[in-house]
Amino acid sequence: MRSSIENRVSRRKFEKEPITSQEKENIICFVHQLNEASGLTMAFMEDGSGAFEKLRKSYGLFTNVRSLILMKGKKGDKDLKEKIGYYGEDLVLAITDLGLGTCWVGGSFDKDELPVDNGEELVCVIVVGKVEAPSQKEKIVRSATHRKVKRMEERIISDQPLPQWVQNGMKAVLFAPSAKNTQKVMFEYENNVLCAQIADDYSMDMVDLGIAKKHFEIEAKGKFEFGNGGIFHLE
Structure with missing residues (x-):
């Protein structure tokens, strides 16, 4: 099985150190390629921390959020949400291969802090950043919010x-x-x-x-x- 499928876990605690210029370039390249293939308008945002500043005590307990990928596309696309998941997971697995942490975030952020053009719909975001081994706090949060994997x-x-x-x-x-x-x-x-x-x-x-x-x-x-x-x- 592809290693990134097994290695990917949702991460909510990130290091304060931002991602490197090379990592940023790689992610932007991935985003561009997937937008070309899908017709989506996903966008990398180097500092989207403002969308999380008012919600630090929200579900998920996010820490040191900085870089985001805006998961968006044209409002008229009938398959928009499914495409966001399909191509977005391609992106998540590629970022996991870079050794970075990610997390899909559907609601616990302030959409008004993020740029979206007229005619576009922002479905969710993917948080990206450097991570260490999961902390005890992260393990507790994960066990409290996640049920057992179904067979x-x-x-x-x-x-x-x-x-x-x-x-x-x-x-x-x-x-x-x-x-x-x-x-x-x-x-x-x-x-x-x-x-x-x-x-x-x-x-x-x-x-x-x-x-x-x-x-x-x-x-x-x-x-x-x-x-x-x-x-x-x-x-």
Whole structure:
């Protein structure tokens, strides 16, 4: 399995030292490439700390937030939230490979402090920064806010034994982050067709669907259609 899938964990405590110029350039390059591929308008913000200054005691207990990636796109894009999750997780895994910490943040920040053009929608942000080994405080927060990871059998419905490629994809899905660790994305494999869906009754659900699809694709070697209930096609 790709190492960044296993190594990525949501980090809320960052070092005061900002990321280096080279790390910044790499991230901006990743963002540009993914925007080109997706039609999104994601943007790196070197200092977005102002969006968190009033919310330091909020859920998640963020510390030393500085650099952000604004996860945004055109308001008219019907698949906007799913694309944010799908391409954003590509970005998160690339940043993890750089040795930096990240965290998806859906609501505990001040949107008014962040620049968004007319016609764009800011869905969420990804916090980025240098990290040390998780502190005891972080471990306590993580254990208090995260439920146990669901088993593969709880995430997929099937009318037959799962082929190896489905098992490979599902193993990666179990590592996918989700809002409040709800792990709501469900997969279905019936009549040799695999699809992914989510209840979509929470603001970040479609983002979570995109993230889970990306994880599955990386290990199963194929491509999902966009949309709730989108079908997977093997390469």
